Amino acid sequence: MTNTQPHTSKLHELAYDATNQCIQCGYCLPSCPTYISMGQESASPRGRINLVKAAAEGKIDVTKDLAEPIDLCLGCRACETACPVNVPYAHILESAKEVITENEQEAGKTAKIKRLTLQHVFTNSNLMRMGGNFIWLYQVTGVQKVAAKMGLLDKFSPAMAALEHVMPTVERPGKRPTRGTWLRAYGTTTATVSFFTGCISDAVMNKTNRRSVELLRTVGCDVYIPKTQNCCGALHSHQGDHKTAVTLAKENIEAFEEVQTDYIVNNAGGCGASLQEYEHLLTNEDSNWQKRARLFSARNKDISEILVDCSPLPFKKNGPAVVTYQPSCHLTNVQKVTEAPRQLLKQIPGTQFVEMGQSDTCCASGGIYNLLHHEEANKILDHKMDFARATKAQVMIMSNPGCLLQMRLGIKRAGLDEEMEGMHLVDLLAELCDIP
Amino acid sequence: MENWQIEQLHTLFPSERFFTSTADLYSYSFDASFGEYIPEVICQPLHVEEISTVVKKANEWKVPIYPRGSATSLSGGPLPVKGGIVLDMSQMKDTLTIDQENMIATVSPGVLTADIHRAAEEVGLFYPPDPSSALISTIGGNLLENSSGPKGLKYGTTKEYVIGLEVVTPTGEIVKTGGKTVKNVTGFDLTRLIVGSEGLLGIVTEATLRLIPKPQAQKTLLATFHSPVDCGKAITEVLRHGVLPAAMELMDNACIRAVEHFQPSGLPIDAGALLILEVDGTDVSTENEIGHCQTICEHAGAISVQVANNEEERAAIWKARKMVSPAVTELGPTKISEDATVPRGKIPEMMERLQEIRERYQLNLVVFGHAGDGNLHPNIITDKRNTEEMKRVEDAVSDIFETAVELGGTLSGEHGIGLLKAPYLEMEYGTAGVNLMKSIKHAWDPNHVLNPGKMFAEEGQTKVVLT
Numbered sequence: 001m002t003n004t005q006p007h008t009s010k011l012h013e014l015a016y017d018a019t020n021q022c023i024q025c026g027y028c029l030p031s032c033p034t035y036i037s038m039g040q041e042s043a044s045p046r047g048r049i050n051l052v053k054a055a056a057e058g059k060i061d062v063t064k065d066l067a068e069p070i071d072l073c074l075g076c077r078a079c080e081t082a083c084p085v086n087v088p089y090a091h092i093l094e095s096a097k098e099v100i101t102e103n104e105q106e107a108g109k110t111a112k113i114k115r116l117t118l119q120h121v122f123t124n125s126n127l128m129r130m131g132g133n134f135i136w137l138y139q140v141t142g143v144q145k146v147a148a149k150m151g152l153l154d155k156f157s158p159a160m161a162a163l164e165h166v167m168p169t170v171e172r173p174g175k176r177p178t179r180g181t182w183l184r185a186y187g188t189t190t191a192t193v194s195f196f197t198g199c200i201s202d203a204v205m206n207k208t209n210r211r212s213v214e215l216l217r218t219v220g221c222d223v224y225i226p227k228t229q230n231c232c233g234a235l236h237s238h239q240g241d242h243k244t245a246v247t248l249a250k251e252n253i254e255a256f257e258e259v260q261t262d263y264i265v266n267n268a269g270g271c272g273a274s275l276q277e278y279e280h281l282l283t284n285e286d287s288n289w290q291k292r293a294r295l296f297s298a299r300n301k302d303i304s305e306i307l308v309d310c311s312p313l314p315f316k317k318n319g320p321a322v323v324t325y326q327p328s329c330h331l332t333n334v335q336k337v338t339e340a341p342r343q344l345l346k347q348i349p350g351t352q353f354v355e356m357g358q359s360d361t362c363c364a365s366g367g368i369y370n371l372l373h374h375e376e377a378n379k380i381l382d383h384k385m386d387f388a389r390a391t392k393a394q395v396m397i398m399s400n401p402g403c404l405l406q407m408r409l410g411i412k413r414a415g416l417d418e419e420m421e422g423m424h425l426v427d428l429l430a431e432l433c434d435i436p
Numbered sequence: 437m438e439n440w441q442i443e444q445l446h447t448l449f450p451s452e453r454f455f456t457s458t459a460d461l462y463s464y465s466f467d468a469s470f471g472e473y474i475p476e477v478i479c480q481p482l483h484v485e486e487i488s489t490v491v492k493k494a495n496e497w498k499v500p501i502y503p504r505g506s507a508t509s510l511s512g513g514p515l516p517v518k519g520g521i522v523l524d525m526s527q528m529k530d531t532l533t534i535d536q537e538n539m540i541a542t543v544s545p546g547v548l549t550a551d552i553h554r555a556a557e558e559v560g561l562f563y564p565p566d567p568s569s570a571l572i573s574t575i576g577g578n579l580l581e582n583s584s585g586p587k588g589l590k591y592g593t594t595k596e597y598v599i600g601l602e603v604v605t606p607t608g609e610i611v612k613t614g615g616k617t618v619k620n621v622t623g624f625d626l627t628r629l630i631v632g633s634e635g636l637l638g639i640v641t642e643a644t645l646r647l648i649p650k651p652q653a654q655k656t657l658l659a660t661f662h663s664p665v666d667c668g669k670a671i672t673e674v675l676r677h678g679v680l681p682a683a684m685e686l687m688d689n690a691c692i693r694a695v696e697h698f699q700p701s702g703l704p705i706d707a708g709a710l711l712i713l714e715v716d717g718t719d720v721s722t723e724n725e726i727g728h729c730q731t732i733c734e735h736a737g738a739i740s741v742q743v744a745n746n747e748e749e750r751a752a753i754w755k756a757r758k759m760v761s762p763a764v765t766e767l768g769p770t771k772i773s774e775d776a777t778v779p780r781g782k783i784p785e786m787m788e789r790l791q792e793i794r795e796r797y798q799l800n801l802v803v804f805g806h807a808g809d810g811n812l813h814p815n816i817i818t819d820k821r822n823t824e825e826m827k828r829v830e831d832a833v834s835d836i837f838e839t840a841v842e843l844g845g846t847l848s849g850e851h852g853i854g855l856l857k858a859p860y861l862e863m864e865y866g867t868a869g870v871n872l873m874k875s876i877k878h879a880w881d882p883n884h885v886l887n888p889g890k891m892f893a894e895e896g897q898t899k900v901v902l903t
Contacts, residue, residue: 017769020769020770020819020821021769023468023765023771025508025569025572026468026506026508026569026573027569027571029572030571030572039480039526039527040455040480040524041460041524042460042462042463047463050462050465050466051459051462051463054462060459061458064458065458065459065462068459069459084758084761084762086765
């Protein structure tokens with residue numbers, strides 16, 4: 001175990017104290033989607049914390065023993081909400097990922113190339129936007145249909161293929177809202193907001209982004225979209241690339257300081273959570289950066305919070321008979337926004353909101369988890385769909401792009417695509433307010 | 437264990453229910469108490485026959501076998517102290533049937549206690565035992581440890597609700613005890629012997645539980661007192677006036693301070709004791725009873741008495757109690773949770789003696805617990821990496837045990853003897869008493885394969901060891 005010594009001591013330094021805060025009571029177990037589906041202790045938060053501790057003590061090997069159980073964690077952080085003693089699970093998880101990643105890179109492991117590639121694509125916003133444009137081209141030119149017929153993607157990656165089938169229609173690049181200028185409120189201005197586009201959303205859900213901006217303007221917000229903003233860094237943190245996450249955070253803080261507004265608004269629960277935690281991310285930076293991070297996070301809001309404050313929305317038509325809601329875990333467990341999206345859904349005329357059983361457990365999208373751990377993710381997803389079916393909803397609402405794709409996949413897998421549609425909260429609200 | 441034995445076991449279980457990787461062995465090496473004991477293999481049985489076969493193999497090979505529920509034990513019940521096989525019972529959870537007509541529940545051992553609560557309540561019935569870990573603990577673990585929770589005074593403990601069992605004996609036989617009737621005097625009461633046997637006498641594979649009608653209403657109050665003695669007086673008076681509260685939770689001054697420090701909510705930090713009292717019954721009876729209790733607390737010299745007028749206020753009162761766990765972690769990362777229990781009348785004296793122990797050993801000792809049934813939870817908050825302090829903790833824990841027994845109480849009200857308290861069993865039962873228990877164990881488990889190393893002290897083990 002001598003070759004892992006530096007990693008052991010780094011892990012010890014990063015997370016050992018935090019692992020010792022766990023009193024092993026097990027309260028986290030029923031909240032953990034991977035424990036529920038896999039049924040073994042090493043797939044539970046308590047088990048993982050204990051393994052990180054054992055690795056930090058040098059009792060087990062970082063790569064051989066720790067990597068897999070850590071890799072299988074969705075990072076949904078429901079365990080943090082369940083924990084009676086506030087163990088900083090995300091910190092332990094990310095520390096472990098950082099050390100595991102470093103160890104793999106040094107050892108020149110090729111098995112993880114898939115992850116590294118994904119990491120590279122998702123974390124480069126230009127690449128992502130370009131990718132989005134390609135998807136648009138791919139969709140409008142009919143190549144999609146040909147490719148689907150030939151099952152090209154199915155051969156390349158079944159996980160990717162599954163998601164490809166549920167991808168929303170991407171808009172023509174020219175329709176993206178302009179960056180770097182004020183988009184004024186329609187009517188009296190009640191607040192000024194900066195809009196955070198996100199990288200994946202910006203690429204493949206640009207329609208939802210445009211509608212978000214339009215909804216905000218409709219309810220009286222002056223909207224500004226800072227030009228130099230970047231990916232929030234969540235995917236980097238989740239994959240153990242702490243350094244890049246810090247760089248991206250600093251770039252975003254700078255970008256959003258350029259024009260001072262009341263709030264920084266996003267429509268993706270996962271990104272929002274990451275923005276919310278910039279202060280924690282920058283704990284090792286100087287006090288000036290920490291202060292800037294604190295001010296940044298204080299302005300951070302999920303779009304549902306703003307819309308509720310400005311409600312009632314100007315609905316123009318009745319909604320579907322029944323809607324249900326699958327919350328984003330990070331919106332719930334990190335940003336602690338649980339009521340606002342539900343309140344908005346309850347305001348829709350002609351619509352009954354039905355709470356889905358176990359809606360608080362993760363859908364197993366987990367960033368790019370469903371691409372890395374296809375089988376495990378599907379098991380969790382299919383379990384969730386039993387509850388979804390019982391709601392008899394025509395529309396299932398999500399508040400994060402990853403969850404949206406995943407739940408659309410779930411609807412398809414459950415054979416419910418005739419009866420149920422998966423939509424982003426913003427898209428349903430916009431449609432009912434006649435925003436195209 | 438030999439490799440061929442592990443391979444042979446593997447033929448009985450599919451790979452998704454059979455674990456031998458290092459990560460898995462470490463993941464089944466602990467519970468919520470102390471110590472790390474690495475097993476050699478983990479099996480997740482789903483059927484009684486699988487368990488019977490494994491236990492017979494264990495006897496043939498003289499390999500120890502350790503049943504485990506959710507591993508929330510605070511006494512080391514499931515720890516595989518001698519290696520061998522861990523039998524993870526948590527996945528054996530397919531049966532949870534409520535028989536409304538006969539008011540009984542039939543459950544698999546891996547069913548979570550809270551799921552039984554929910555299922556019973558859905559049809560207007562009630563399973564009263566509610567250990568604080570009910571959301572996560574398995575009923576199998578609850579039965580074998582006879583763990584109960586705050587409702588013991590009014591509703592009795594877990595064993596009062598178990599009327600029938602299916603068990604695999606330590607030699608691998610499948611046996612049914614009791615039945616589906618509340619009254620049953622046929623043969624020895626094996627059910628009662630197995631409940632609370634800490635997994636030394638059998639592995640529960642199915643249980644029949646008695647349910648009662650669900651009380652319609654609850655009323656709750658929070659009272660603070662200058663001293664535990666005043667609080668003790670109030671408790672005695674409440675009972676003397678014929679009110680039997682469903683819960684009476686007590687917190688000492690150190691607890692109150694910790695909670696206030698963690699999240700200020702206006703609790704008086706100079707109060708010597710805090711009492712949360714809850715009555716249940718009908719709308720009318722609870723209204724009357726809580727009024728009585730309020731007056732009695734005031735007469736006993738309470739500093740403040742606050743009755744919850746609605747569900748929100750009731751939740752706020754219970755929050756003070758629920759805050760204890762997170763609050764005390766501010767004092768240190770390691771929590772040693774004891775459950776020494778004394779006759780109710782001795783609570784004020786026990787509280788004073790605990791205070792002395794706190795000062796003698798200079799430790800963060802906080803006390804809370806179920807005042808109605810004398811079941812206190814002295815918790816020492818420390819850091820297990822501080823060996824010097826841990827030595828003092830060991831002495832303090834010994835003192836707590838001795839004091840409880842001296843006051844006519846017991847080592848354990850609901851956590852069990854397990855590993856940590858084994859050296860003290862003789863203090864409470866005497867040599868003859870312990871020998872009687874050992875002879876029962878030997879008669880049932882001649883090869884000593886089922887959960888060995890628990891309840892009875894090992895040679896030379898004379899006191900609690902935490903370091």
